[in-house]
Amino acid sequence: MQKVDVQLGERSYTISIDNNFANLAPSLAARQQVVVISNSTVASLYLAAIQPLFPAANVQHFLVPDGEEYKTLSSFEQVLTFLLQQHVSRDVLLVALGGGVIGDLTGFVAACYQRGVAFIQVPTTLLSQVDSSVGGKTAVNHSLGKNMIGVFNQPEQVLINTSVLSSLPAREFSAGMAEVIKYALISDIDFFHWLVQYQRQIKQLEPAILAKMIAHCCQMKADIVSRDETEQGERALLNFGHTFGHAIEAWLGYGRWLHGEAVAVGMVMASQLAQARGSLTAEQLHRIISLLQAFNLPTQPPTAMKIADFIPFMKRDKKVRNGCIRFVLPTTFGQVAVVDDVIEAELTEVFTNGHY
Known part of the structure; x- marks a missing residue:
């Protein structure tokens, strides 16, 4: 217990x-x-x-x-x-x-x-x-x-x-791992290294490893919620990957992709944007993508979906303030922040020049 x-x-x-x-x-x-x-x-x-x-x-x-x-x-x-x-x-x-x-x-x-x-x-x-x-x-x-x-x-x-979790379909388990990896990337790089180290035991559903992993994630979220219950500040960081991810879910039609699958791609896209801004190295981006792929998660958006398709949904995101789309982006490997100076032209440039 x-x-x-x-x-x-x-x-x-x-x-x-x-x-x-x-x-x-x-x-x-x-x-x-x-x-x-x-x-x-x-x-x-x-x-x-x-x-x-x-x-x-x-x-x-x-x-x-x-x-x-x-x-x-x-x-x-x-x-x-x-x-x-x-x-x-x-x-x-x-x-x-x-x-x-x-x-x-x-x-x-x-x-x-x-x-x-x-x-x-x-x-x-x-x-x-x-x-x-x-x-x-x-x-x-x-x-x-x-x-x-x-x-x-x-x-x-x-x-x-x-x-x-032993009765959970493999695809559903992988989708959950997207949220687990999210916790590591927003503020706990040691947890990221732990996930890399224990990925085999996690995939094999070893009870003690699962309990430790789940408790760690719950503790991280509980601490943030206790400080910012209604998402006035710090809790918004838990939305890392979700601005892009929610757009994917809505554009495809709910249920086509699992939430965690869309969040996985959203985290990659946010990290690609951060790399273009100089906050992440190509090697760090590769490590993020590799861990997501290790748990069989997608790392590219739907083939037919272009950045112009994201914009209308992102403009209705709950983090929008005064008409400005705000993103949760990595500021370094294992830390994120809310950024409010991303413009549509920057998104177009990053995501039409081979970043996905």
Whole structure:
């Protein structure tokens, strides 16, 4: 068992990490009204496994179709309709059992149903375990932009069972590794070297290595969230790769690429821009690309997508201020900063001269 605390005063909570659901949440035993939000893929594997955590409750569940394309206002409304039809009261505990789509959707529903009910995160993908389940960002997508409709809403607990990763498709695991590598590149170059050193054990899902890796990422995010919960400053650094990545997801249509795949390419593009500005060497860029490729992640955008296709989506990015697109770019190998002086002509020059 490993624990990471997210320090937010009265809304503080604990991230518990173990390889057995039974060890994770004894404090949930008294809950009497529980609704699990999941999808059919995850529910078939783990819905029965988590029900013993709520011995006093008649656990109900609602299943959303599996996929990023269902992270929508329509799904949001369907969950709310189910809760109303079942006469669910304000003392309910919603349980997000799934990956980032389920976690974001459930947290948004919890914030809005009867003006706010409790929820916990039980993330079942690597990406959600190291990133989206922690920090309280909840949202649904819009056709014009990813995560554009939502609120900050912190869970009561995050329960991470590392053993569920054994059932994760290889592509999904790789997508999660993009977010893991992101943590190394934004502020912890020693962690980057550790990932290079232990990549074989990570790929083989060695339990102790996985637990250490996940706990390290959660601790990094918890520390940043504790200092900047609503992304007024430092938390924006966690969006490294996301300005380009979100544009890829929206341009392709949600669900065509996994979020982590798009973020991987986004980190490469941000690093290429940084190299053109003199902040990274060609050798450092190569090391970033090599580690991403070691975990079978893409490092180039979709073939048909040109830099002009990125611009409209990036102009709607949540980091935009006064009409200016702001980017999270490396300032050196293993450190990033928010940059607000990138102009469209520079993007065109960098990304039409062989940088991808």
